[in-house]
Amino acid sequence: MKKRKILFLGETYRADAITWMNGLQEFGDFEIISWELKTPSHGKFRRVMRLFEYVFAPIQTKKIIKTHQPDMIIAERTTSYGFLAVICGVKLTAIAQQGRTDLWPKKSIYYPLKKIIQNYAFKKATLIHAWGPVMANSMVKAKVNMSKVLVLPKGIDLSKFENINTANPNKICAIVTRSLLPVYSHDIILKAFAILHIKGFNFSLTIIGDGTQLESLKNLSRELNIEDKVIFTGRILNTDLPKILQDSNFYISMPLTEGVSGSLFEAMASNCYPIVSDVEGNQTWLKHRKNGQLIPKNDFKTLADSIIWAFENPSHRNEAILNNRNFIEEHANYKKNMKIIADKYHKLIDANQ
Incomplete structure (x- = not known):
């Protein structure tokens, strides 16, 4: 043939x-x-x-x-x-x-x-x-x-993004997996975590990827006094991503516009609780405070409050990540x-x- x-x-x-x-x-x-x-x-x-x-x-x-x-x-x-x-x-x-x-x-x-x-x-x-x-x-x-x-x-390949999570349940272990470009609003995410830092929350923020905003974002993390809690990995192999997701319990993404995000699917499959911008592309997959949270664009104060609320409501998060894994297995x-x-x-x- x-x-x-x-x-x-x-x-x-x-x-x-x-x-x-x-x-x-x-x-x-x-x-x-x-x-x-x-x-x-x-x-x-x-x-x-x-x-x-x-x-x-x-x-x-x-x-x-x-x-x-x-x-x-x-x-x-x-x-x-x-x-x-x-x-x-x-x-x-x-x-x-x-x-x-x-x-x-x-x-x-x-x-x-x-x-x-x-x-x-x-x-x-x-x-x-x-x-x-x-x-x-x-x-x-x-x-x-x-x-x-x-x-x-x-x-996404569910044999790679397994139904496993090894994140510390007593710590906000957040991950961002979007390219470092203006449309993804990483500065808003850093400002939100600066509020968490001021309020004394224990967290780590892993930012994966590369792009035009890398140096400015590193500078911003220093200005916000959170550089010791923020990890910029640069571009990594896709084969390395599943383990990093499994070591995280929050997935954060604040794009100004969205289509269908494979990054979101990967996080949902890996038991990361998703908090993302309230745009049409994300509304398809998430319902606010049902299986994640939808945050107004460019609103770092609401983002910070939402991360804190989710962290302080583990039963909600546990139900959400279970439903998300089932959804991905069925639809993605x-x-x-x-x-x-x-x-x-x-x-x-x-x-x-």
């Missing part, structure tokens, strides 16, 4: 991309070829150079297509890589919206162009992935043909969900022969 080939367009270092590609290899026996832009997007000059690289991207991808003859193209984002996927000349394309909307930020001078590109990609794609209901809602508003949309998260099981996605691709390819 001929081995099916898929060309993946997107940043291959991202955890979401790795999960997607590995799942297709494991459960669909696909051969994955990949291509991505090489120019970083940080800084005005680099963004201009990246745009210049993108203009010539169709030439590069068409060379890869000619060499490898993929059966299908899949792409992150419904703009950039998604648009590139649908103009490459391969009949079958699957594109994935990565956030609540890929049209971000709204004040960008590129916003009108992005909207045109996205609408074209939506129209031409064979299959559109909405990793959660919040993405599907935005697609409805964009008048997407919803018969082409598959609403299903990739999920990587082995089950990626098998569905892989089977869907095979059916599309077989129907196209």
Whole structure:
């Protein structure tokens, strides 16, 4: 039987991309070829150079297509890589919206162009992935043909993120696993923990990842006199993450906008109590003071009060983390969900022969 080939367009270092590609290899026996832009997007000059690289991207991808003859193209984002996927000349394309909307930020001078590109990609794609209901809602508003949309998260590997927690129950052992970028509001989290420090609570705060805000956040932790309680790990291997989550009992995330967060799923599977920003993407999975807490954006005082309340109500936390593990096992099981996605691709390819 001929081995099916898929060309993946997107940043291959991202955890979401790795999960997607590995799942297709494991459960669909696909051969994955990949291509991505090489120019970083940080800084005005680099963004201009990246745009210049993108203009010539169709030439590069068409060379890869000619060499490898993929059966299908899949792409992150419904703009950039998604648009590139649908103009490459391969009949079958699957594109994935990565956030609540890929049209971000709204004040960008590129916003009108992005909207045109996205609408074209939506129209031409064979299959559109909405990793959660919040993405599907935005697609409805964009008048997407919803018969082409598959609403299903990739999920997480529950054999890696086991139902184990070894955190000290008498200490607030908090973890943050989002990239150190302005949109994730790590400064709000540090200010909240500064309040806990002033009030005399015993805590440790582990911040995982890298990004443009690293140095400023380290400086802020020093200014707030909590640098000895805050651990910046930098970027780590995804294989190291489960153990660190299991040593934590609180998961904190305060993004300004959210799509479907694999980081949240990983924490929920690992018995971390989630306290996150009250945005649409998080509202899908959490109900306030039912299985976690939803905090107004940029409100570090409420965040601090909420952490204290949860810490002082262990029976609530224990019930919440039990329900969250059950929810993840039912709705965000990587082995089950990626098998569905892989089977869907095979059916599309077989129907196209």
